Amino acid sequence: MDAQPHPDHEPGTGLDRRAELSEFLRTRRARLKPEDVGLPDFGRHRRVPGLRREELAQLAGVSVAYYTRLEQGNGRNVSAEVLDSIARALRLTDAEHAHLTHLAKPKQHKKKPAAPTQHIRAALRQLLDSIDGVPAYIVGRRSDILAWNRMAAALFGDWSELPPQERNWARLVFLNPASRELFVEWDQKQADMVSFLRMDAGCHPDDPRLSALVGELSLKSEEFRRLWARHDVKEKSHGVKRLRHPLVGDLTLSFETFHMADDAQQSLITYHAEPGSPSAEALRLLASWGRDATHAGRTAPQA
Template structure:
């Protein structure tokens, strides 16, 4: 388990840089391997500083969490030396920015527009849900409930995708690629933490998952960040068996903290037949008057 507040901004910057430096080998960046024996994996600080074109003292202070007044040019040079991808570069910029440290987390209730709720309801046969801050589940349609489980049966404070993936045994059985799904959840929380280090609900969520799940602790300590917006998943559904679905994650332009996630099966496939079967069962079952459910968290209001 980490030795500091999971959202301490200076520690986040320090450990992110250390973790990215540790994954590089001298041969990865064209450096010789000879010299004194390496006591720790990865590049030494002096090697990274040389590659980035900054002094060892300057880089050491940065890796110790002193990221104030770092220019964009220096951050870009360090990002190139560390071989960061675009998502990792953005994360480093957030962690090193004084503005990010001073940024207050918005306590505005998470609300899903009525038009978006109507779109979810109209997407018959397409499992879909809306995620908000901290991967909170803000809204979903009938097919999402049929495929992933009835989110509405959960206490409002527990309607969070990361919490389900790590703490709900049913979710761990559902995802055939659970290890990949777990990595996605942690990577998404890491990105959010970089932008909102002062979100008390996120801090509480990370603390709870760290205490209750060893796999989460391991993944959180790896400081992996990624923004996977599309791909494929294999589910082991308790009623229809194995289902292969493609997913798309669409950021909402007017609500950047919200994302619409949709799932579909290849036309003519057995998975498409499975979705139709689930839809028919769902259509024949008693349903509440509100076909699309909201209000997943204490801060959220339904329409």
């Protein structure tokens, strides 16, 4: 690592993009075995985990020196075509490919405030309030929970009782013991949360609030530190979550992610149960209970 500050990093303002690029490429290369890509394995004679730089460069069709510079964090002059070749050689997922591109070729934006306020449009709040029987919430940068409906409060807990700065999924997962009781696949929830933050960090490495959040979680959670060091990335999409609610018991819910067309940093997340299933009945009971015991999230704008 270079000891001198790099143009891609202003000390104290965020994450070091050059270091992020270097570690991301190293971890992706280390997870590949020669047999995975059709190369001979010399067994005990190998001194590094995964592929050697020379092998990866050969697969990507670039010189060893060129790839070495990139893995050392120097991606300033790399072309999109070369990044595509390296992504194919490393067997990157679409999310990992996008993350690599963000790190190596950051988009140039006009200078903006470091962490502009995240606003929720009034129409979106009305939409949340009108969704009946389906837990739904809006998440923004850094996994901040920006707004939610009554059913989300009944399912996950009434976030209005928390200070605004604590309405954050990463904080809840790693610093709130109650979350461990709610999510059945707890290890997967933790890994997903860190992967989402990593993706966010690639897009917004100059966000000081994100850097502070990562620093706090690294200090307070050994599990977060371990997962953060893996450099895994993932985009929010869809899937199934198994929950264990203290009032209605076990639920198996499908979740969907809808990205806002006018603000790519905000997403609407919904949860629903298969019609006629025990989970659907549990949601119905939860809705009946929550009608009197909770209220919809009407949050002040967060930074």
